[in-house]
Amino acid sequence: MQTILKGKTREVIIDTYGPVIIIGESINPTRRKKLVSTLQENDFSLVLELAGSQIKAGADVLDVNVGFPGVDDVKLLPETVKELQDHFDVPLCLDSPNPHAVEAALKVSAGKCLINSVNGEEKSLNALLPVAKEYGAAIIGLCMDDDGITHDPEKRLAIAGKIIERALRAGIKEEDVVIDPLAMAVSADPNACLVTLETIKLVHQKLGHNITHGASNISFGLPDRESLNAAFMALAIYNGLTCPIANPEKITAAVRAADLVLGRDDFALRFVEYFQSRQPQ
Numbered sequence: 001m002q003t004i005l006k007g008k009t010r011e012v013i014i015d016t017y018g019p020v021i022i023i024g025e026s027i028n029p030t031r032r033k034k035l036v037s038t039l040q041e042n043d044f045s046l047v048l049e050l051a052g053s054q055i056k057a058g059a060d061v062l063d064v065n066v067g068f069p070g071v072d073d074v075k076l077l078p079e080t081v082k083e084l085q086d087h088f089d090v091p092l093c094l095d096s097p098n099p100h101a102v103e104a105a106l107k108v109s110a111g112k113c114l115i116n117s118v119n120g121e122e123k124s125l126n127a128l129l130p131v132a133k134e135y136g137a138a139i140i141g142l143c144m145d146d147d148g149i150t151h152d153p154e155k156r157l158a159i160a161g162k163i164i165e166r167a168l169r170a171g172i173k174e175e176d177v178v179i180d181p182l183a184m185a186v187s188a189d190p191n192a193c194l195v196t197l198e199t200i201k202l203v204h205q206k207l208g209h210n211i212t213h214g215a216s217n218i219s220f221g222l223p224d225r226e227s228l229n230a231a232f233m234a235l236a237i238y239n240g241l242t243c244p245i246a247n248p249e250k251i252t253a254a255v256r257a258a259d260l261v262l263g264r265d266d267f268a269l270r271f272v273e274y275f276q277s278r279q280p281q
């Protein structure tokens with residue numbers, strides 16, 4: 001199955017058999033105080049700098065999250081989208097819990113975005129599926145619903161199935177639903193990563209949809225997050241993860257390595273090219 005996203009002109013194809021597409025996570029004010037202060041002053045220089053460095057480091061799509069306390073995201077999200085699209089041609093992933101902000105951003109956006117995210121709650125489905133249909137956007141479906149978050153992979157699979165079914169009924173194409181199995185901190189729950197891996201495997205084998213997750217979530221609260229994220233990334237890709245939301249400056253090498261060992265990089269061309277691009281001039 002292929003999910004196609006678009007920037008102003010550039011198309012990015014996310015294929016369930018890879019190679020992996022990286023959604024850059026860094027335009028996100030969580031723990032980036034400077035991003036909050038610059039955005040509050042309508043200064044987009046840091047956003048543009050983060051966009052450029054992530055693309056250079058291997059991001060194919062950019063996650064755009066401008067949520068912080070007190071923000072008017074119905075105004076700020078579309079402004080940020082316009083700024084990004086004036087300078088870059090990558091497709092965008094609109095990361096906001098506010099359906100009005102997502103709709104406002106879709107209104108000004110060129111190409112085909114990914115809405116981040118819809119979940120199995122009735123309120124979420126009812127608010128966002130019609131918007132995705134109207135603007136021709138793809139959606140990320142989070143495996144949680146009105147009962148909250150379950151730790152049973154079969155139940156997460158069932159929620160994914162429900163979101164897909166509801167999306168189809170709303171007129172959204174099957175391939176435009178990307179599933180997020182939920183990735184959570186392993187420091188808080190020793191089984192958290194196993195539950196995610198098992199859900200990825202089930203969604204890949206039984207539904208065949210593209211799969212994303214916040215790849216850095218798992219290492220919150222631990223040292224050497226980079227090693228932990230890289231180990232988990234390889235296992236998740238083997239099981240069916242196709243478009244992680246991650247920090248490309250830290251994860252692209254591991255992603256290229258995983259694609260290579262999984263037979264998706266003939267003659268190691270992309271692996272070697274990435275290695276060379278990272279050598280000091």
Ligand code: THG
Binds near residue numbers: 117216245
């Ligand atoms: N699923 C979906 N969307 C998501 C998430 C998800 N969006 C938000 C989040 N989770 C993914 N994005 C981030 C962004 C930043 C970090 C983690 C997840 C992060 N940042 C470093 C930190 O906090 O220390 C900043 C430093 C760095 O660049 O490494 O960890 O799960 N659908």
